[in-house]
Amino acid sequence: MSRCWLAIADAAPKDATAIAELEDVAGARAGVLVAWSRRSKPVRNALRADPRIVDPAGPAGWASLVLVPPGVRVAFDDLAVQQARRDVLAHPRADAVSTLLRDASHFDGAITLARGEEGRVRLHDDPFARVFPARMLRLGPGIIGAPPAPVGPTIERYGSANPWPWDRFG
Amino acid sequence: MSEGLPFVAGDVFPDFELPDHGDNRRRLSELVGDDPTVLQFYRGWWCPKEQRFFRRLVHLQDEAEVAYARFVSVSVDASTVSAAFRAGLGARWTFLCDEHRAVVERLGLRETTDTVNEPFVPAVFVLSPDLRVHRAYNGYWFWGRPTAEELVVDLRTITRKIRPDWDAPTP
Numbered sequence: 001m002s003r004c005w006l007a008i009a010d011a012a013p014k015d016a017t018a019i020a021e022l023e024d025v026a027g028a029r030a031g032v033l034v035a036w037s038r039r040s041k042p043v044r045n046a047l048r049a050d051p052r053i054v055d056p057a058g059p060a061g062w063a064s065l066v067l068v069p070p071g072v073r074v075a076f077d078d079l080a081v082q083q084a085r086r087d088v089l090a091h092p093r094a095d096a097v098s099t100l101l102r103d104a105s106h107f108d109g110a111i112t113l114a115r116g117e118e119g120r121v122r123l124h125d126d127p128f129a130r131v132f133p134a135r136m137l138r139l140g141p142g143i144i145g146a147p148p149a150p151v152g153p154t155i156e157r158y159g160s161a162n163p164w165p166w167d168r169f170g
Numbered sequence: 171m172s173e174g175l176p177f178v179a180g181d182v183f184p185d186f187e188l189p190d191h192g193d194n195r196r197r198l199s200e201l202v203g204d205d206p207t208v209l210q211f212y213r214g215w216w217c218p219k220e221q222r223f224f225r226r227l228v229h230l231q232d233e234a235e236v237a238y239a240r241f242v243s244v245s246v247d248a249s250t251v252s253a254a255f256r257a258g259l260g261a262r263w264t265f266l267c268d269e270h271r272a273v274v275e276r277l278g279l280r281e282t283t284d285t286v287n288e289p290f291v292p293a294v295f296v297l298s299p300d301l302r303v304h305r306a307y308n309g310y311w312f313w314g315r316p317t318a319e320e321l322v323v324d325l326r327t328i329t330r331k332i333r334p335d336w337d338a339p340t341p
Contacts, residue, residue, distance in 0.1 A: 086235070089262035092192055149192060151201050151240045152263035153231040158238070168204050 004051035005036040006100065006111065007043050015042065018056040021140035022063075025120075033063070033143055047108050050098035050166045052147030060141045061095070062119040064126040064134045067109040076107045076157070080131045084110070085155040085164060087127035092149050094122055097165065104160040107131070113144045174308050175293055176278040183209065183301045186273045188244065191253040191265040198242070199301060201264055206304075206328035207240040207297045208321060211279055211290035214247050215255040219312050220292065224259050230318045231262055239325045240264075246271055246289050281310070296324040304328050 004017075008031050012019045017037040022030040035054040036042040068074055074081065076099070088097055093114070100109040110128035114120065126134050150165040158169045177183055187197045201207070210227065212220040227241060234241060241263035245252065252265040274280045274290050281291040292309030294316050305324050309315040316324070330336045 086262060090260065091257070148196065148200060149190070149194060149264070151203065151242070152261075153235040153241060154205075154238060155235045156238065 002037050002039060002051075004049050004054060005038070005042050005046040006049045006054075007034050007046040008032070009034050009043070013042070018054050018058075018143045020058075020060075020143035023138040023140075025136050025138070027138075030137055033137075033139060035143055047100035047102055048161075048163055049100055049111060050147070050163045052166070053096040053098045053111070053113060053145045054143055055145035056142055058142065058144035058146070059115050060117075061113060061115040061139050061144045062123055063114075063137045063139050063144075064094075064112040064123040064129060065109070065137055066111070066126065066128040066132050066134045067100070068107065068132055074107045074131070076101070076105060076160070078107060078131075081107045081128075082155060084127040084131055088112075088165075089150055089152045089155070091125070091127075093125065095119070096145055096147050099128075099164045101161070101163050113139070115144055115146070174310070175291075175306050177295060177303050178306050179303050181303045183295060183297055183303055184277060185301060186276065188266040188268055188273055189249050191249055191256050191267065193249040196264065196266060201242050202240060202297055202299055202301060204299045204332075205238050205240045206299070206325045206332070207242060208234075208325070209295045209297055210241065210243045211293045212243060212245050213281065213284070213289040213292060214245050214287055215251060216287075217289075219309075223292075223309070223312070223315055224261065226315075226318055228259055228261055230321060233322070234325075235262070237325070238329070242266060244268060244273070244290060246274060246287065294321075296321065296328070298328050299332060 016034045018035040020033050024030045094112045095115045096113040102108045112126050114122045157164050185199045190196045244266040248269045249267045252267050279290050294307040296304045307316045
């Protein structure tokens with residue numbers, strides 16, 4: 001079974017499924033966001049994401065990237081993470097969202113994506129940014145997908161190894 | 171319970187496509203996915219009976235959010251109206267909008283006694299993932315609508331049928 005992995009890298013690797021240039025809000029280069037579709041973990045800092053958020057033909061836009069700080073462990077079922085998932089369902093603003101996972105029990109972050117230059121405005125109230133600080137990044141074309149919005153009201157993962165909001169078992 | 175509705179238990183509900191509260195085109199079969207689903211048709215934001223029934227569903231969503239079941243609500247309200255109504259209710263599921271009344275006619279679910287709003291007749295269908303109607307509730311009269319307990323029983327029955335590991339694996 002193929003999995004979707006995301007990582008920020010300095011340069012584009014040859015085996016990537018999708019790549020987009022990254023800039024911070026000041027316009028300084030911040031590396032590249034890389035997506036892989038494969039079973040095994042491609043690089044040490046890669047995290048699993050819902051594969052539907054990736055589209056190699058996707059347009060430019062913005063990302064709100066929340067990463068759990070090094071050394072901190074937060075259960076995926078932590079009440080703050082549960083509430084962030086509820087808030088995503090209650091107030092949909094972005095074009096794509098995925099929690100980020102390293103294993104089956106912990107929350108390792110979230111990425112929320114909005115297409116277009118005005119997308120940044122829609123990311124200002126990222127619910128996951130209330131759990132840990134978000135880093136706002138401008139994304140070049142080549143990675144942002146347009147998956148259907150979660151149907152709701154499910155906040156649970158479909159199998160603990162799968163990122164939310166992926167919505168099928170198996 | 172299902173008298174007067176065009177679809178009864180055992181029927182396969184017709185698949186249809188409508189814009190959701192965010193104005194994205196959505197197909198019923200895609201929304202249902204692989205889960206049991208409560209498909210609710212309601213008159214509109216203005217109806218006191220709907221406002222009361224929604225409070226029942228909003229209460230039930232706190233259980234459904236951890237139970238792998240889905241809700242879909244459908245009306246003739248416009249997307250912006252549905253989005254505002256949904257936000258006011260605190261509903262965290264998908265609302266579909268048949269503003270141009272294409273689907274209400276196709277499904278034969280127009281409430282003929284309201285010639286002003288031409289809404290859906292209030293009805294709830296509990297669906298299996300294959301869109302088969304497990305149970306239909308005619309909500310024209312308020313007491314025809316399902317209680318939360320009835321919906322739980324319906325969702326449990328479908329879940330037991332479709333989840334191969336309903337009987338928890340044991341050593």
